[in-house]
Amino acid sequence: MPDVLVIGAGIVGLACAWSALKEGLTVTLVDRDFDGDRTSHGNAGGIAVTESTPISVPGLFFKASKWLLDPLGPLALDWKHVPSALPWFLEFQRASSPTRFRQISLALAALNNRVYDDLVPMFEDVGAMSTFYRRGAITLYETDEAFYADADEWKLKRELGVRWRALNQQEVREYEPALAPVFRHGIFLEDWSHIGDPKQLVSQLRGRVNALGARLVEDVVTKLDVSKGDAPAAVLRNGESIHARQVVVATGAWSAALAESVGDRVLLDSERGYNTTLPQPGIALSREVIFAERKFVATPLDIGIRIGGAAEFAGLKAAPNYKRSDALLTLGKRFLPGIRDEGAVQWMGHRPATPDSLPVIGKSPTTANVIYAFGHGHLGLTQCATTGALVADLLVNRTPRTSLEEYSIKRFRK
Ligand SMILES: Cc1cc2nc3c(=O)[nH]c(=O)nc-3n(C[C@H](O)[C@H](O)[C@H](O)COP(=O)(O)OP(=O)(O)OC[C@H]3O[C@@H](n4cnc5c(N)ncnc54)[C@H](O)[C@@H]3O)c2cc1C
Structure with a gap:
């Protein structure tokens, strides 16, 4: 059983997988179509750290x-x-509303102001500095x-x-x-910057994650199964399950159904x-x-x-x-x-x-070994490595240097 199962191989899931591997964890990465088109392939390529x-x-x-x-x-x-x-x-x-607007802005800045600290080491490691x-x-x-x-x-x-x-x-x-x-x-x-080709970055990162030892599985995850407390699982189309010690949900715009399958509501x-x-x-x-x-x-x-x-x-x-x-x-x-x-x-x-422009990053309040990493809206490329670093902190039980309170899925509870 791997330490971590990452669901979704867009730029966010790949960055989470990369960070987990760098911690020495074993990783399985599942995506319904590794080579297919995805949001992370065609975006504008901007590292838009000023969009706080x-x-x-x-x-x-x-x-x-x-x-x-x-x-x-x-x-x-x-x-x-x-x-x-x-x-x-x-x-x-x-x-x-003025109060909420300011609160969200502070939370966005807390991520954006550390982006280069997280992104540059990842770009260096995957060989992406010459097109940055x-x-x-x-x-x-x-x-x-x-x-x-x-x-x-x-x-x-x-x-x-x-x-x-x-x-x-x-x-x-x-x-x-x-x-x-x-x-x-x-x-x-x-401080804004841009990359040469978002699709190429996804390929470079996936190649590196593969080279660092991740197992890649191409399949659709239909739901999460958390009935075995210490071994949550992704249930595949044919009913089979992939178990891991911890699961990271990074399925971009498709993430709500997986969160709901463990009882977490999200907008x-x-x-x-x-x-x-x-x-x-x-x-x-x-x-x-x-x-x-x-x-x-x-x-x-x-x-x-x-x-x-x-x-x-x-x-x-x-x-x-x-x-x-x-x-x-x-x-x-x-x-x-x-x-x-x-x-x-x-x-x-x-x-x-998400309606408040904040990503969902953090542990599921219902199931602590399910971790969310989705909802990055306009800033998924910008915040990918920072999200990966924060998820890695959670995976190894380290206190993140950025408080995750504002990004919790709890904010969508009725
Ligand atoms: C026009 C446009 C311009 C943009 N410009 C920028 C920009 O300049 N800078 C910036 O930072 N951001 C930009 N963005 C936003 C950015 O592209 C996204 O925030 C980011 O790509 C989201 O990445 P992701 O990994 O979360 O999702 P995705 O790239 O969508 O990846 C999700 C993955 O999950 C997989 N998946 C989904 N459901 C399942 C399932 N059930 N089972 C298995 N696999 C599944 C999919 O196949 C996919 O590979 C732009 C977006 C658009 C549309």
Whole structure:
């Protein structure tokens, strides 16, 4: 019986497996499709450590209603999905109250401010340093109105430890000459970085985890079985079980059903995001750029410029609606004039989103040898190694240097 069974081989599960192996534990890793597409393959590649405020910013509900009417807007909703998602939306609204907003921001900063301490050793070990670009990022504003409206949030971020400085129109042009000359303001984010190709990182990490001795099992886990107290198990499609001393659930947007199978309630939805990768863009960006008003980004990956973002609530099963990728590309072409789209590749992924933007990291309150590591929303790549380090602390009974109270699944108890 292995010490640890990790369920889910996206970037978070792999980071947990890597950290456990580094502790000298034996690991089995199960995924329904190791080579298949997953959220961790197609994301924007940003190490977005400056994103220490929740998505549910005060006033968002009002803006959201305007966005829903805009076909190029950043938000889409499948109305059929609304009834089942209602508790999630209500909790999302609650997250924007001033007290809760601040509390969540502190908890996000506690993770984000240690990201490089955890990520760099993992990147070094898997051979990912040569495609890790610490060049900062720029948030761009087209209007004075939007720039000044965000002033309080930038002030709070500085209090939380985020290093930033304002750029004027001329400075934005100097930093990124490929941008259309329409941005009146920019914010330079020193500590943001990006990687060359998220899919390649997943492959490198999986290769390393394999080389460190993990056993890889390709199968679907249908539920957890904790009836044998000291040997929890993952039950597979054919009814067989894999037992381990401890189980880590890292199945991204699909994690709620497994948590519920041991009696833990969670509010988790798929916040579907879209992008297009342009392999021969014909223009160059030096760093990731974030279009503040339109809520999308462009990242200069090694495999081309990736333009993406959007939030679509339509559940885990609905087919992708690539009109959302088209809409983002239309905006991208407006702001990056001359960008070429030959060979463009469209993609959709499921962000594992909690309503308060905080991940679920910690032991199950019902079953102490089941550990959760999911719900990272927009920040799964950013926080993967930190999550792995915290999970490893729990696996070896060490007190984590970051308190896990705020990330506990207990917060979703009715
Ligand atoms: C458009 C877009 C852009 C993004 N940009 C960024 C960014 O720039 N920076 C950043 O930090 N984050 C970004 N994210 C978020 C990030 O991609 C996710 O938070 C992260 O990939 C989640 O990783 P994960 O390992 O939890 O989930 P996943 O990558 O979804 O992996 C979950 C794994 O679990 C497996 N699985 C699920 N259920 C079962 C089961 N029952 N049995 C067996 N296996 C199962 C799946 O096959 C999958 O391999 C972005 C997301 C999107 C959609």
